[in-house]
Amino acid sequence: MRCRPLLPAIAIALLLSPAAQAAVYKCDINGVTRYQDNPCPGQKDQKPHIEDAPAPAAGAPSASPVAGAAAEAPRPRGRTAPKPPLPEDDDTPLDRVGQLYHEILAAQAEQRGVLDGYREAVKALAATQAGREPSPGAEAERKVLEQEWKERRLVAADRVRRLQGELRRLCPNGTMMVGARQVCR
Numbered sequence: 001m002r003c004r005p006l007l008p009a010i011a012i013a014l015l016l017s018p019a020a021q022a023a024v025y026k027c028d029i030n031g032v033t034r035y036q037d038n039p040c041p042g043q044k045d046q047k048p049h050i051e052d053a054p055a056p057a058a059g060a061p062s063a064s065p066v067a068g069a070a071a072e073a074p075r076p077r078g079r080t081a082p083k084p085p086l087p088e089d090d091d092t093p094l095d096r097v098g099q100l101y102h103e104i105l106a107a108q109a110e111q112r113g114v115l116d117g118y119r120e121a122v123k124a125l126a127a128t129q130a131g132r133e134p135s136p137g138a139e140a141e142r143k144v145l146e147q148e149w150k151e152r153r154l155v156a157a158d159r160v161r162r163l164q165g166e167l168r169r170l171c172p173n174g175t176m177m178v179g180a181r182q183v184c185r
Contacts, residue, residue, distance in 0.1 A: 024036070024037065025037070025038065025040055025048055028040075032180070096170060097167070097175060097182050097183055098182050100163055100170065101167070101175070103163050104163045104167065107156070107160045108160055111153075111156040111157060111159075114152050114153055114156045115153065117149070118153065121145055121149060125142060125145055129141075170184065171184035171185065173185040
């Protein structure tokens with residue numbers, strides 16, 4: 001087993017070699033900044049984009065840029081807010097795919113709102129019935145509440161399903177983002 005001491009040295013040599021470092025090119029295409037691993041279209045002699053990390057402030061502890069970015073912006077847990085609709089002052093008209101995408105996001109947000117409202121209503125009912133003995137009237141009140149919110153949840157879910165079905169009929173191979181637009185594949 002004479003090879004074992006050489007393995008760490010070979011690994012370090014490979015990591016430090018120029019072939020192991022990927023080149024990144026910064027392109028401005030139709031006003032959208034993109035980073036890619038190939039030179040920008042029409043710029044064969046383009047040099048790779050190198051962005052230096054800012055120097056730490058005096059007295060600040062030095063940390064790697066990756067650790068700093070992770071510490072600055074923790075990833076949200078659970079549900080995240082949907083993407084906001086396009087601003088009103090954007091004069092580019094949305095095609096039907098873009099409209100459906102934004103309608104689906106709004107319908108999903110509405111569906112989450114209905115679910116949150118249902119949970120709040122159940123908590124409120126439980127709070128009003130706390131300490132009282134179970135009675136047929138309390139059970140009937142709970143059933144009416146559940147039926148009312150069930151209908152609201154079904155309406156919201158049906159709207160989401162209807163919009164998603166229309167998007168699937170329009171784009172049978174799915175959709176993808178191109179720049180800031182949702183388009184068919």
